Structures are given as structure tokens and as C-alpha cells.
Amino acid sequence: MELLRVTNLVKKYGSTNAVNGLSFHIDEGRCVSLLGANGAGKTTTLKMLSGLLEPTSGSISFQGTKQKDIRQYIGYLPQYPSFFNWMSGKEFLVFTAELAKLNRKEAEERSEELLERVGLLDAKKRKIGGYSGGMKQRLGLAQALIHRPKLLILDEPVSALDPLGRREVLDMMREIKQETTVIFSTHVLHDAQEISDDIIIINEGDIAISGELENVIEQYRQPIIQIEFDSDASSWIKEVESYSFVSEVNIQGNVANISVTDMAKGRHILLNEIVNQNLPIRKFELAQTTLEDLFMKVVKA
Ligand SMILES: Nc1ncnc2c1ncn2[C@@H]1O[C@H](COP(=O)(O)OP(=O)(O)O)[C@@H](O)[C@H]1O
Ligand SMILES: [Mg+2]
Known part of the structure; x- marks a missing residue:
């Protein structure tokens, strides 16, 4: 009631x-x-x-x-x-x-x-x-x-x-x-x-x-791929931003948080490129955005 x-x-x-x-x-x-x-x-x-x-x-x-x-x-x-x-x-x-x-x-x-x-x-x-x-x-x-x-x-x-x-x-x-x-x-x-x-x-x-x-x-849970680099990889990340399965990229220092609409595709393509281009990664992790991420986004807007 x-x-x-x-x-x-x-x-x-x-x-x-x-x-x-x-x-x-x-x-x-x-x-x-x-x-x-x-x-x-x-x-x-x-x-x-x-x-x-x-x-x-x-x-x-x-x-x-x-x-x-x-x-x-x-x-x-x-x-x-x-x-x-x-x-x-x-x-x-x-x-x-x-x-x-x-x-x-x-x-x-x-x-x-x-x-x-x-x-x-x-x-x-x-x-x-x-x-x-x-x-x-x-x-x-x-x-x-x-x-x-x-x-x-x-x-x-x-x-x-x-x-x-x-x-x-x-x-x-x-x-x-x-x-x-x-x-x-x-x-x-x-x-x-x-x-x-x-x-x-x-x-x-x-x-x-x-x-x-x-x-x-x-509702607001979104798959993200988090990649940590040993050194600067911003030129590659810039390219990634334009991919069709990527909805958003946030970079903090050497860590890139890549929101994806298709996790399987994202993982496949990004991992391939990392290997082919021999990119200096330290960590590659599949995760989900949390309410905290959402709240921070809302409050910052
Ligand atoms: N008595 C008041 N006179 C003028 N502005 C006020 C007064 N009370 C609150 N405000 C303004 O209204 C907005 C909302 O305040 P408030 O409701 O206290 O927010 P919160 O509780 O979420 O911190 C703020 O910008 C605050 O500065
Ligand atoms: Mg208050």
C-alpha cells in the first residue's frame, strides 16, 4: 500500500x-x-x-x-x-x-x-x-x-x-x-x-x-574489462574507444576501464590485439560496474 x-x-x-x-x-x-x-x-x-x-x-x-x-x-x-x-x-x-x-x-x-x-x-x-x-x-x-x-x-x-x-x-x-x-x-x-x-x-x-x-x-550493472599496463598505452586505448562493442573508456594512470556491450567479443578482440601488438600489460580482468561506479558518475555529472 x-x-x-x-x-x-x-x-x-x-x-x-x-x-x-x-x-x-x-x-x-x-x-x-x-x-x-x-x-x-x-x-x-x-x-x-x-x-x-x-x-x-x-x-x-x-x-x-x-x-x-x-x-x-x-x-x-x-x-x-x-x-x-x-x-x-x-x-x-x-x-x-x-x-x-x-x-x-x-x-x-x-x-x-x-x-x-x-x-x-x-x-x-x-x-x-x-x-x-x-x-x-x-x-x-x-x-x-x-x-x-x-x-x-x-x-x-x-x-x-x-x-x-x-x-x-x-x-x-x-x-x-x-x-x-x-x-x-x-x-x-x-x-x-x-x-x-x-x-x-x-x-x-x-x-x-x-x-x-x-x-x-x-539494471545498471555493465560488463567492463580492466587492463593495467606497465607503461603508457594511451595511443592504443584511443583506438579502442572507437570500437563498436566499447561504450566508454575511463583511464586512471596506467589502468584503463573499458565498458563493453559484448564481453565475449571484447575479450577476444582486445586480447588478440594485446598479443599481436605485444602491449605491456600487467593485468587483464573481466568485471562488472558496481553501484559505486554509477553513483560516482551521477554525482560528478
Ligand atoms: N535556508 C537556506 N537558504 C538558502 N539556501 C539553502 C538553504 N537551505 C539549503 N539551501 C541550499 O539548497 C541546496 C540543497 O541543500 P540541502 O537540502 O541542505 O542539501 P543536502 O541535505 O543534500 O546536503 C544547497 O545548494 C543549499 O546551499
Ligand atoms: Mg543535509
Whole structure:
């Protein structure tokens, strides 16, 4: 079932088009990653989804209808959350719960339940100021879940963390996504690949690539032949670029990455030429482009 649909979403800041006509939807039960370089428009998009920022134009509908205020359905963890460092973790959650209009007793119960869920029960009486980055971020997750939202929006939830904190929060997200629909942003492909079902790659405020993660990987997988030379072979590589079975050539130092449309033919012809012309190669390898290659290409464009 479709939970949220975004149509032609635009946000302008003066003459800057931060978000430039985004359209996508999120199905219930999915974990969606919004991937893009710094400045791509991730935060702006997520702020609009969470109702904190008014779009310049375009629409957001929730469960098939346009609603004035969808904030009750949304849990949101900002990119730079701020906590009251003098409060304990428990006090902060109870405070958040009361803001979300839970009564005192519900607030108390829900806070305890979430503290346990995010592994902070033992630290609940400690001041937030003494928490590690990972603990703060887990408290942030608990805060975002306090009113049992249907959609959890996380803006770069692991970007500011050290490797340990990163692991803690990714594991937590893996659990949360079993029960709650999640969209999170990241500029790190690896995080997107690790836990998302669907991926949306944005660049300059617009979608570059989107779809089910497995499909996207499959769809953009391309055979490449990687050849490493002992010395310069650029004149031969120049020729190779014009062959009909070659779609693209990238050269980095003495390594040529040759994208081919026909691996068997490519291997046969290139190997023959290498032997016949006695070219100084060190390595000849058949490989496939990865999502990383694709992402780098999109982001650089
Ligand atoms: N409040 C603002 N005023 C002016 N420009 C902004 C503002 N917020 C973001 N931008 C610009 O909008 C673009 C997208 O920013 P942002 O959504 O923060 O990207 P991301 O989260 O992907 O790094 C950037 O060019 C940024 O400089
Ligand atoms: Mg951001």
C-alpha cells in the first residue's frame, strides 16, 4: 500500500533551486534511502515531507489524500538534533511524549518502552550531556518514535558518528524498519546498500536514479574489462574507444576501464590485439560496474 506520494516537489531559496521537481512514492513497510552528495537537496526534501518546510510548489499526499497537517503520522530526526544536555534521557523522552499530547502515565510507559527498545534503559537517569554520539542518536530515534508514527524520517542518521556509533544506529534502524516505514538520507552509498529496500539517488534537487535497490543494481550493472599496463598505452586505448562493442573508456594512470556491450567479443578482440601488438600489460580482468561506479558518475555529472 502506498503511504506517501510526492509530486513535482519544488523548493526555491531565492534563485537557488534546492529541490527541483521531485516525484516519488513510498510504500508502506519499505525502508527507502535518499542518497546524494552534499547540497543535493536531501535535507530540504525531508523537511518538506515532515511538514517543517512549506514547498514552493508541488504536492505531498499521505495515504492517498492531501492532508493539511501530516505531522501526527510522521516521526522526524533532524540532521543536527539538539538535546537539552542537562536533562536525563528519560526526562527528555517524557518531555517529548507530553509535547506529543500523551498523558503523564502514557508518557512514562512509552518512554520506558522506547528506552528499552533503543538500549538506553541502563543510561536513562544519566544526563544527555554525558552520552556518546551513538547514544544521543539512539535517543533521537526514540524521540522520533514516541507517538507511534507511520513514517519515520531520518536525516543523515549516521553521518556524524564514529564507526562504533554508526554500527549501533544502523543495527537499530534495521530493527525499526521491521515495524515502521522509514526514509533516511545519506551521502554514503554503503549505508544505503546496507539497509534500504528502495533507493532514490538525487542530484541537484532532482532524481537521477530510483527504484528497488536490487533492480537498480541489476539494471545498471555493465560488463567492463580492466587492463593495467606497465607503461603508457594511451595511443592504443584511443583506438579502442572507437570500437563498436566499447561504450566508454575511463583511464586512471596506467589502468584503463573499458565498458563493453559484448564481453565475449571484447575479450577476444582486445586480447588478440594485446598479443599481436605485444602491449605491456600487467593485468587483464573481466568485471562488472558496481553501484559505486554509477553513483560516482551521477554525482560528478
Ligand atoms: N535556508 C537556506 N537558504 C538558502 N539556501 C539553502 C538553504 N537551505 C539549503 N539551501 C541550499 O539548497 C541546496 C540543497 O541543500 P540541502 O537540502 O541542505 O542539501 P543536502 O541535505 O543534500 O546536503 C544547497 O545548494 C543549499 O546551499
Ligand atoms: Mg543535509
